[in-house]
Amino acid sequence: MASDVDGTPLVGRAELLATVCSALLDEAAGNTAAVFLTGESGVGKTRLLHEVGERLRDGDALVLTGSCLDIGDASPLHPLRQALRRLDADLAPPAAASVRALLAVFTEEATDPDGAGALLERVSRGLSVIAAGRRVVLVLDDLQWIDRTSRQLLLYLLAGLGDLQLSVLAAVRSESLQGAHPLRRVLTELRRLRSVRVFDLAPLDRAATEQLAAAVVRRPLASEAAEQLWRRSGGNPFVVEELSRDLRDGRDGLSDTLREVFLARVDALPGPARRAVHAVAAGVEPVEHWLLAQVVGLPEHDLLDAVRAAVSHRLLVGSDDGYRLRHRLVAEVLTDELLPAERAVLHRRYAEALASASGELHQARLAHHWRLAGEPERALPAALAAAQEAERLYGYAEAHRHWSVAVELTEGLPDVDRAALLGHAAEAAHHCGEYARALSLLEELAGTGSDLPACELYIRRARYLAAAGRSALAEAEYQHALQAADCTPRQRATAAARLAELLLHLGRYADAGQRAREALALAEGVDGATTEVVLASMALGFSEAYRQDPDAGLAVLRRALATAERAGRPEDVALAYLHLAELLTGPLNILEEGVVVARRGAERVAELGLGRSYGTRLLAIAANGLFRVGQWSEAEKVVSAALRHRPSGADAVELLLARCRLSVGYGDTEAADRDLDAAATMLAGGGARHVIPLLTLRAGLAMWQGRHDLARHTVQRGLTETRSDDLVILAVLVWHGLRAEAEAHAGRTVAVDDTAVRRLREIADRVARKSERAARPVRDVVDGYLALCAAEVSRLDGADPELWARAAAEWDRRNHPYPAAYSRLRQAEALLSRRRQTATAGKLLRQAYQTAQGLGAVPLAEEIATLAGRARIGLAERAVDAAPPAGTGGDELAALTPREREVLAAVAEGLTNKEIGQRLFISERTIGVHVSHIFDKLHVRTRVQASAIFLRSRR
Structure with a gap:
């Protein structure tokens, strides 16, 4: 085959x-x-x-x-x-x-x-x-x-x-x-x-399996589809192609071709070997030898002969921990070949064997086999024990699966507290990032007529809504909780603290600080309110750091993290890391430390079972910090690692926006459009923290596409539809609005909207006044964007090179290479438009071009090259002088970024751009950008020449 x-x-x-x-x-x-x-x-x-x-x-x-x-x-x-x-x-x-x-x-x-x-x-x-x-x-x-x-x-x-x-x-x-x-x-x-x-x-490895499937389906597979295909196929190319064609053509189930192929292979086995394969197919892999012996009922010698035959026929794989099917597809085929009564007998034998085994019980497997044996009353206790054990080990995804099984098993069983099981299942779903499922289970719980207080129901619904990215609804639910007549002092403190945390997430720092003080006051009269104190302290510390005293606020957050670690509640630890990393990489602009905290926090929360949710957000924060300091290739790695979590809700939005920043910078418009559309779909009821950055990215992308009217409209939406105390994201949005008008003026594509310009200038002035009351680090970042705003306004009536020089200096001082390079481009453009200081303009363009190339900022580099070409200013010769020529000693690859080295290693393997992109989880177009930069930095023209340098450097 x-x-x-x-x-x-x-x-x-x-x-x-x-x-x-x-x-x-x-x-x-x-x-x-x-x-x-x-x-x-x-x-x-x-x-x-x-x-x-x-x-x-x-x-x-x-x-x-x-x-x-x-x-x-x-x-x-x-x-x-x-x-x-x-x-x-x-x-x-x-x-x-x-x-x-x-x-x-x-x-x-x-x-x-x-x-x-x-x-x-x-x-x-x-x-x-x-x-x-x-x-x-x-x-x-x-x-x-x-x-x-x-x-x-x-x-x-x-x-x-x-x-x-x-x-x-x-x-x-x-x-x-x-x-x-x-x-x-x-x-x-x-x-x-x-x-x-x-x-x-x-068989093929996983990367090659996904590559083959993508070629058949004619598009990259979603992560879940790729995982399922890999698990079912075992990397067998024929099976991969058959399953991929079914996926491409929308066919459900298993094709007759595959079914007959595997049935023929099983039928070719001796009778005892067939029994062994059927038993392993019904089991939970790996199936230990002692367990298989009890289920099959063969003498030891006959069982060994049977297993050896199945292994020789490439149907089973044996290892120290037991037996597995070489292809999980065999289990699907054989399930349909057994009568329901035969399947039930096999599962009952498994359950009886596991229950009679000495030592620790295998609760998860017991629940599985008793359930499929048709005995729910014996499966339920095992499912509950498995769920509790998974929670104890922070395995929330497994816990959610076991709680869900327990809920299903309660159908028709009397004297079972179904409401309690629904509550546990909903909480486990929330912890493992299945936010839609958590909300669905909570609504089912609310409809059971349980005695869960209304206030508690409001609080839990608000938590789940916030995690799903539906911030406006979450805020309303917290307000309902605070106003509920049955709200206890503890619940009131919880609602206030969580509302403060939500407002902080939305960028409404003044409101967050006020709610945090209320929560701390309420928590004083409640014993054991550690979570409430931690949440409220984080919100208050962040608010103080942003608005008044960075050092004091930062100290409060560090103490809150230490308190959370001592208490050991996973969600508190995760939130403490999250807000500390946000404060460092955001308002305080302490980027290097913030990235370290975010990455360390992601590792810590992964240990606590929250990698899919809070771990994803922390990695998105790290990626954004790396983007700002110009480490784009490293940011790509971080995003790729986070994508493997398959996040949902607000976690997915954070990550999509982080990836979109890279795509916009690289000029990968198709990837950026996809991510923006996906994020917008998830943001129903989202707050300014997500909406304003999304609209800013949309405007930036539109400008690189020459759609200045769309950029203008997008910015106006952001100014009208959202509310935030975060002056930084507002200043970035205003800069994009003024830049859109300046680009429209320069390109003469659409007329400048004087009303929009006037409004943007008024908002810039308002931001400047408000920033005077903010903490010094916040003012510094806002001043950088306001400098860009002032310089963009000057482009409307004769660009002022001094304003652009001031903007470049502001961003150099903060170690933000991208806006610094953009400012140098505009400064050179202003100098050339006045027909003076051509040498200075050439130097500025070469500096900007070198930075843009190093980042991989293709659209910016192309605009710099276009301006230099019109002015007859050479870029390449000075760019070459900036790095030692290849082969002159030392590391020939020293000029390459870590990501470019990865790409070059794949090029040396003979992989195409598409194959490299699938291996590194980035787009083919982005790989093309990296390859172009590698050629420029190594001063080569072909992949063969680049590969030769790579291979030589490894000797």
């Missing part, structure tokens, strides 16, 4: 393909060379035979291709006959005469008085005539079915008994070489020859 050669790319086999071709043409091996490819059905042997044959044919070898038939010795020399007939059809009449003469030898075989030896010699001579001095490559597929005469011919030729230059390439199904199969002995003998090599084809 090899993949057909239908345009699907050959993936994961590039190195093996080169090795096989080299081995077959190895002159040092003498006249003969052979390569045998072994592997399970569908692993890609036939495809590799085809690719090797094509390469060798292009190299002027005579390639003869044939397949063996599963009919024993009924058709002697069939593969060679088939190969010669194909060759005869391809040759012109004069050249085909020798082929037909050799074919005639086969028809004379029955009456040949000289016997088999003479026949083999005549065939060898005939092949020599046909080859006419060229090397003959005999390609044989399905060698496990080779007939006796063909086997003798193969051994005769490989023994070098003729004078033929021969290479043999053959494929063998591993599962067919069982027992006394004659080919096993032949291969054993041939392995001893220096001219013979045997390669066992392993």
Whole structure:
């Protein structure tokens, strides 16, 4: 079942393909060379035979291709006959005469008085005539079915008994070489020859599996689909292609082709081995040997023989911890083959065996098997125990799964507190990032008529809504909780503290501080209100740090983190890290420390089971900090790591916005558009913290696309529809608005909107006045953006180079390379427009260009190059002088960023841009940007030259 050669790319086999071709043409091996490819059905042997044959044919070898038939010795020399007939059809009449003469030898075989030896010699001579001095490559597929005469011919030729230059390439199904199969002995003998090599084809690894699937589906797979396909296929290329076609064509279930293939393989097993495979398919992998023995009920010797047969047929994999199916797809196939009663019996045997085992009980597996055995009353206690154990170990995803199973099991069972189970399931769903599921379970709980107080219901609904990114609804629910008549002092303190935390997240720092003080006052009269004190302290400390005293506020946050760590409640620890990292990378602009805190926090909360939710947010904060200091390639790595969490809700929005900043900077407009659309879809009811950055990014993207009217409209939306005390994000939005008007004026694409300009200037003045009352670090950052605003306004009536010089100095002082490079571009543009200081303008453009290239900021670099070209200012020569030429000693790759080194390593492997992008989880266009920068920095023009430098640097 090899993949057909239908345009699907050959993936994961590039190195093996080169090795096989080299081995077959190895002159040092003498006249003969052979390569045998072994592997399970569908692993890609036939495809590799085809690719090797094509390469060798292009190299002027005579390639003869044939397949063996599963009919024993009924058709002697069939593969060679088939190969010669194909060759005869391809040759012109004069050249085909020798082929037909050799074919005639086969028809004379029955009456040949000289016997088999003479026949083999005549065939060898005939092949020599046909080859006419060229090397003959005999390609044989399905060698496990080779007939006796063909086997003798193969051994005769490989023994070098003729004078033929021969290479043999053959494929063998591993599962067919069982027992006394004659080919096993032949291969054993041939392995001893220096001219013979045997390669066992392993399944594809995960990256290659996703690459192949993406080629079939014609788009990258979503993370969940890729995970499921990898788990079901086990990396078998044939299975991957079949499943991918089903996915592409929208077919559910399992194709008849795959079903029949796997059923045939299972049916080929001896009876005891089939029983063992059926049992493992019904189990929870890995299935330990002692457990399988009790379920199957075979004597030890018979069980070992059965398992050995299943392993030899490539259906089971054995390891120290037990047995697994090589392909989980087998379980799907075999489930439908058993009667419901048979399945129930298997699961009951598993449950009884696990329950009777000495030592620790396997509660999760017990619950699984009792449930499928049709005994919910015995499954429920095990499910509850498994859920509690998972929570104790911070395994919230597993806990959510077990609580959900417990909820399902309560159907029809009397005297079970279903409401309590719903509450546990909802909380576990919230902790593991399944926010929609948490809200759904909470609504079901509310409808059960439980005695859960209304105030508690409001608080929990608000928490889940906030995590889902629906901030406006969450705020309303907290207000309802505070006003509820049944609200206890503890619940009132909780609602106030969590509302303060939400307001902080929305950027409403004054309101957050006020609510935090209320919460602290309420918590004073409540014993054990550690969580409330931690949350309120964080909100108050952040508010104070932003508005008045950074040092004092920062100290409060650090104390809150220490308190949370001592108390040990995971969510409190996560929130403390989150707000500390936000404060450092945001208002206080202590970026390096903030990135360290964010990354350390992400590791810590992952240990606490909150990696998918709070861990994702912390990594997004780290990525944003790295973006600001110009470490874009490192920010890409952080985003890629966070994406593996498959976040949802507000966590996903944070990450999408972080990735979009990189895409906008790189000029990958398609990726940026996708992320913005996805974030906007999730932001129903979102607050200014997300909405303003989203609209700012939308405006920036529109400007690079030349759509200045759209940029203007987007900025106006942000100024009208949102409310925030965060002067920084407001200043960034105003800058983008003024920049859009200046770009429209410069490009004459649309008329300048004087009303919009006036309004933007008024808001800039208001921001400046408010920033005077903010803490000094906040004022410093706001001043940088206000400097950009003033300089953009000057572009409307004659750009002022001094204003741009001031803006560049502001951003240099803060170590923000991107706005500094942009300011230098505009300063040079202003100088050139006044036709003066051309040398200074050239220096500024070269500095800006070098920064833009180092970042990978393609649109900015292109605009700089365009301006330099119009002014006839050279960029390359000075850029070259800035870095030592390649090959002059030292590290030749020193000029490359870590991400560029990763890309170069993949280029040296021979991967395409698309393949590299799939490996590194970034777009093909972004890879093209990196490759362009690598060429510029290494002063090369081709991938081969770049690869040579990389390989040389590793010596």
